[in-house]
Amino acid sequence: MLMETALLFIAGFFGGALNSIAGGGSFITFPALIAAGVPAISANATNTFASMPGYMAGAWVLRHNIIKARKKLPLTVIIAFIGGIIGAWLLLRTPPTRFVEIIPWLLLFATMLFITGSKINQWIGHHTKHHRHASIIGTLFLSGLLLIICIYGGFFNAGFGIIGLSYLALAGMSDIRTMAGLKLVISSCVSSIAVVYFIMESAIAWQPGLAVLAGTVSGGAISAHIARHLPQTIVRNFVIIASICITSWFFYDVYWRR
Numbered sequence: 001m002l003m004e005t006a007l008l009f010i011a012g013f014f015g016g017a018l019n020s021i022a023g024g025g026s027f028i029t030f031p032a033l034i035a036a037g038v039p040a041i042s043a044n045a046t047n048t049f050a051s052m053p054g055y056m057a058g059a060w061v062l063r064h065n066i067i068k069a070r071k072k073l074p075l076t077v078i079i080a081f082i083g084g085i086i087g088a089w090l091l092l093r094t095p096p097t098r099f100v101e102i103i104p105w106l107l108l109f110a111t112m113l114f115i116t117g118s119k120i121n122q123w124i125g126h127h128t129k130h131h132r133h134a135s136i137i138g139t140l141f142l143s144g145l146l147l148i149i150c151i152y153g154g155f156f157n158a159g160f161g162i163i164g165l166s167y168l169a170l171a172g173m174s175d176i177r178t179m180a181g182l183k184l185v186i187s188s189c190v191s192s193i194a195v196v197y198f199i200m201e202s203a204i205a206w207q208p209g210l211a212v213l214a215g216t217v218s219g220g221a222i223s224a225h226i227a228r229h230l231p232q233t234i235v236r237n238f239v240i241i242a243s244i245c246i247t248s249w250f251f252y253d254v255y256w257r258r
Contacts, residue, residue: 004036005211012050012215019054019220024114026051026158027107027243029212031250038205040100041091045198046209048157048191053213054220055187062181069178072171075143076182077189083147084190087154088197104250110159111243113166142171146186153190161187 011032015025026047033043059066066073091099149167153160164183173179198204 005207008032008036008208008211009215009218012212013219014215015050015212016054016216016219017222019051019216024243025054025216026110027114027246029216030158031246033205033208033212036208038208039096040103041094041096042203042205044091044099044156045088045194045203046205046212048154049195049198049204049209050212050216051157052188052191052195054216055184055191057217057220059181059184059188062177062184065175065177066181066185068175069173069182072182073185076146076186079143079146080150080186080189081193083150083152084154084193085197087151087156087190088194089154090151091155092198092201092203101254104247104254106156107158107243107247107250110156110162111240111247113159113162114243115240142167145170150186150190153187154194157191160190 011028015027015029015032017025018028019025029050030043030047033046034040038046146167149160149163152163161183164186165179168179168182173182195204
């Protein structure tokens with residue numbers, strides 16, 4: 001038990017560090033929880049719980065940038081809460097065997113987003129920079145899209161940050177710090193309401209989750225001071241290789257080995 005807790009802490013540490021530097025920490029923490037024997041749905045809920053403090057801490061650090069988009073905040077927060085609770089509800093209503101079957105596809109989707117996310121954001125930003133003043137129809141479309149994105153975030157945490165940045169670029173934003181701050185606000189709202197629901201439904205594995213959370217906070221805090229000295233390209237490539245290997249393993253485990 002002590003060894004398992006230590007390994008989960010280490011997984012959380014590296015997951016938190018990756019989230020601070022390049023993103024993709026869930027590719028480490030989610031499989032670690034499953035490897036520790038936590039059932040898939042509970043592992044997903046527990047991973048959301050362990051990731052939540054990092055989102056909130058990041059939002060606090062970027063609070064001055066977030067204020068620049070204060071006009072967008074009320075609607076964004078409301079939609080994030082609604083989407084998060086719907087996604088969490090859907091997760092706990094999904095049969096465990098069916099969720100296990102879709103895990104590889106969710107990981108593949110998240111992996112592809114991580115690999116292509118920056119290019120997608122650039123493309124969306126390029127094609128929307130002349131259309132920042134949305135019509136009523138455009139506002140409704142963007143609100144509906146945000147709701148769908150937040151439902152995904154409440155259902156499955158991996159890749160959510162990249163989707164959030166893509167949405168903000170599509171919404172016509174270009175200030176990367178403000179976008180990062182709003183993305184963290186959205187992630188904080190989605191994860192917090194989801195976690196409340198998970199707690200009510202007793203879906204969180206507390207001991208493994210606290211071990212991962214402690215590691216995530218420690219890794220995020222330490223990497224925040226050294227991130228600027230690390231080549232992000234190397235870290236990003238490591239996450240890509242790790243995510244491809246982990247996704248491939250889940251496909252093998254679910255569709256070939258069983």
